[in-house]
Amino acid sequence: MNADAVNPNASAARPKARRRLHRRTKRVLLALAGGTTALVLGCVGIFGAWLAGVHVPIASGATYLRVEKLAPISTIDRVGGAPTKPFFILLVGNDSRPGVGGARGDALHLLGVNPAKHQATMLDIPRDTCWNGDKINAGNTRGPRAQADDVGGLVGVQISYVVDVDFAGFTGLVDGVGGVDVNVPTQMHDSYSGAYFSPGLQHLTSSQALAFSRDRHDFPTSDIVRTHNQGILILAAMRQLRAKMQNAPGEFKLLALLGRHAQLDGIGIKDLYKLGRLAFSLNPDQIQNITMPYTGGGCLGLGAGAQGLFADLRDDGIVESPH
Amino acid sequence: MLCSALALGLPLGLSACSSGGSKTQATTATTRPPVLAVKTSVLKIGSVDVESAGPPNVQIDTATGKAVLGVAQGYINDALFAPLKTGKVGAGYGALFDTGVKAAATGADEAVLTDLDVGRVTSLSTRATPVRLSALAGPLGQLMYIATDFQLTLKATTAAGPSTMTHIVELTFAQPAPTTKTWLVTAYRVTTVRKSAAATTTTTATGGTTP
Numbered sequence: 299m300n301a302d303a304v305n306p307n308a309s310a311a312r313p314k315a316r317r318r319l320h321r322r323t324k325r326v327l328l329a330l331a332g333g334t335t336a337l338v339l340g341c342v343g344i345f346g347a348w349l350a351g352v353h354v355p356i357a358s359g360a361t362y363l364r365v366e367k368l369a370p371i372s373t374i375d376r377v378g379g380a381p382t383k384p385f386f387i388l389l390v391g392n393d394s395r396p397g398v399g400g401a402r403g404d405a406l407h408l409l410g411v412n413p414a415k416h417q418a419t420m421l422d423i424p425r426d427t428c429w430n431g432d433k434i435n436a437g438n439t440r441g442p443r444a445q446a447d448d449v450g451g452l453v454g455v456q457i458s459y460v461v462d463v464d465f466a467g468f469t470g471l472v473d474g475v476g477g478v479d480v481n482v483p484t485q486m487h488d489s490y491s492g493a494y495f496s497p498g499l500q501h502l503t504s505s506q507a508l509a510f511s512r513d514r515h516d517f518p519t520s521d522i523v524r525t526h527n528q529g530i531l532i533l534a535a536m537r538q539l540r541a542k543m544q545n546a547p548g549e550f551k552l553l554a555l556l557g558r559h560a561q562l563d564g565i566g567i568k569d570l571y572k573l574g575r576l577a578f579s580l581n582p583d584q585i586q587n588i589t590m591p592y593t594g595g596g597c598l599g600l601g602a603g604a605q606g607l608f609a610d611l612r613d614d615g616i617v618e619s620p621h
Numbered sequence: 622m623l624c625s626a627l628a629l630g631l632p633l634g635l636s637a638c639s640s641g642g643s644k645t646q647a648t649t650a651t652t653r654p655p656v657l658a659v660k661t662s663v664l665k666i667g668s669v670d671v672e673s674a675g676p677p678n679v680q681i682d683t684a685t686g687k688a689v690l691g692v693a694q695g696y697i698n699d700a701l702f703a704p705l706k707t708g709k710v711g712a713g714y715g716a717l718f719d720t721g722v723k724a725a726a727t728g729a730d731e732a733v734l735t736d737l738d739v740g741r742v743t744s745l746s747t748r749a750t751p752v753r754l755s756a757l758a759g760p761l762g763q764l765m766y767i768a769t770d771f772q773l774t775l776k777a778t779t780a781a782g783p784s785t786m787t788h789i790v791e792l793t794f795a796q797p798a799p800t801t802k803t804w805l806v807t808a809y810r811v812t813t814v815r816k817s818a819a820a821t822t823t824t825t826a827t828g829g830t831t832p
Contacts, residue, residue: 558674
C-alpha cells in the first residue's frame with residue numbers, strides 16, 4: 299500500500315512542493331550570486347581606490363597624526379646590517395582646527411639623522427620663509443608630501459618621512475604620553491595662545507604644551523623664537539619618550555598608541571618599530587636645535603650663513619660647524 | 622596553565638651528564654680540566670602583557686608562546702651555556718637571529734651576547750628569573766613582536782678562579798615572513814656583568830636599530 303492510495307491529493311501536491319523548492323533554491327542562488335558580486339565589486343573598488351592613491355587609515359581610534367613615507371631608505375648603504383647614510387624626517391605642525399581650514403605648516407622642523415654616528419640635528423624652518431613666491435607654510439595646504447617637497451627643495455635634501463599633526467592631534471598625542479617636561483627658556487605671558495609660564499623645568503599638560511608651542515606675541519622676533527621653542531618642545535618630548543622606550547614593553551605601548559591613532563601612508567608598524575629603535579638610540583641632549591638664519595620681514599629670505607648651514611646638514615644629516 | 626604547558630613542552634637544555642665517556646684512560650694525561658658539575662636552567666614564563674594597535678584583549682596563544690620561549694632557551698643554551706662547557710658557541714647560535722641583527726650578534730656584539738670570552742669552566746650553576754613576555758599586536762590583532770625579558774646568573778669556576786656572570790637579557794622576536802611559524806630575534810638589549818676576583822666589568826649591547 300502506497301501513500302497515494304491513502305491520500306489521493308498527495309500525488310497532486312508533490313509537483314507543487316517541487317516547484318516551491320525550485321523557486322526557493324533559485325532565490326537562494328540569486329541572493330548568493332548578488333552577495334558575491336557585491337563583495338567582489340567592493341574588493342575591486344577598495345583595491346582600485348588604493349591603486350589610485352586613496353589610502354585608508356588603519357587608525358582604529360581618533361587620528362592624532364599622519365606619518366607618510368616619501369622615499370625608500372634603500373639608498374642607505376648597509377654594512378653589517380646598519381645604515382650608514384643620513385636621512386631626513388620633516389615634522390609638521392599644521393594650523394588646522396575648528397574654524398580654521400587649510401592646514402598650513404606653521405611648525406616646520408627638519409630632522410637630519412646620521413645612523414652611523416648616532417647623531418641628529420634639528421633645523422627649525424620659520425613658517426614665513428619665502429619659497430617659490432609664497433610663504434613656505436602654504437605648501438602643506440596641498441598635503442604633507444607637497445610640504446616636504448618645498449622644505450626639501452629649500453634645504454636641498456630628499457626627505458624620507460613626513461609626520462603631520464594638527465592642533466587636536468597634538469593635544470591627543472601629548473595626553474597619550476602623559477604630558478611633557480619642558481625647560482621653559484623665558485617668561486611667557488600671552489593671552490592669544492594662553493601661554494603663562496615662568497622660566498624653568500616644568501610639566502606641561504597637552505593644552506599648556508600647545509600654548510607654549512604657539513606663543514609668538516611675547517617675542518620681538520615673533521615666529522622665529524616660536525619655531526625655536528617648538529624645537530625645544532620636540533626634543534623634550536623625545537627625551538621623555540626615550541626614557542619610556544628603554545625596554546620592549548615601553549616600545550610596544552608607544553607603538554600601540556601610534557597604531558591606534560596614526561594614519562600611516564606607505565609605512566607600517568614594523569617600519570615605525572625600526573625607526574623608533576633608531577630614533578630613540580639618539581641622545582636628545584646631543585641633538586642640536588638650530589633655527590634657520592633669515593633676513594627681512596614679512597616673507598623671509600635666507601640669512602647669512604643659511605646656505606652654508608644647509609650644505610653642512612646635507613652632507614651627513616648633522617651640522618658640525620658652529621652656529 | 623600556559624606556564625605549565627610551556628615549561629613541560631620545552632627541551633631540557635644541556636644535560637648535566639652528557640659527556641658519555643666513562644672509560645678511565647690511565648695512560649693518557651690530559652691538561653684539559655674535566656667538567657665537574659654543570660647545572661643549567663630551563664626558562665619558564667612569568668608575566669604576560671600584550672599591547673595592541675588594533676582590537677583589544679589580544680592574547681599570546683600557547684603554540685606561539687612555546688615557540689618564542691624555545692628560541693630564548695636556544696639562546697641561553699648556545700650563547701651562554703655552550704661556551705662555558707665547550708669553549709665554543711652552540712652551532713645554532715647564528716640561526717637564532719634575523720638578517721637585520723645577525724651580523725652584529727655574531728660580530729661586534731658577540732662578546733656581550735655570549736660567554737665566549739669566559740672560556741671553559743670546571744663547574745657551573747645557573748639561575749634564571751621567570752621570563753616576562755610582552756607583545757605588540759598589529760591593527761588586525763596579529764602578533765607582530767614578542768619580547769622576552771629575564772635575568773640569568775651563572776656561577777662558575779674558571780681557570781682563574783670563581784666567577785659570576787649576570788646577563789640581563791631582552792630579546793625581541795619577529796617572524797621573518799607572515800606565513801612562517803618561525804620566530805627569530807630581531808632586536809636585543811643585553812647587559813652582561815662579569816665579576817671575578819680580579820675585576821668587575823659591565824657591558825651592554827643593543828641591536829635592531831636599522832630602519
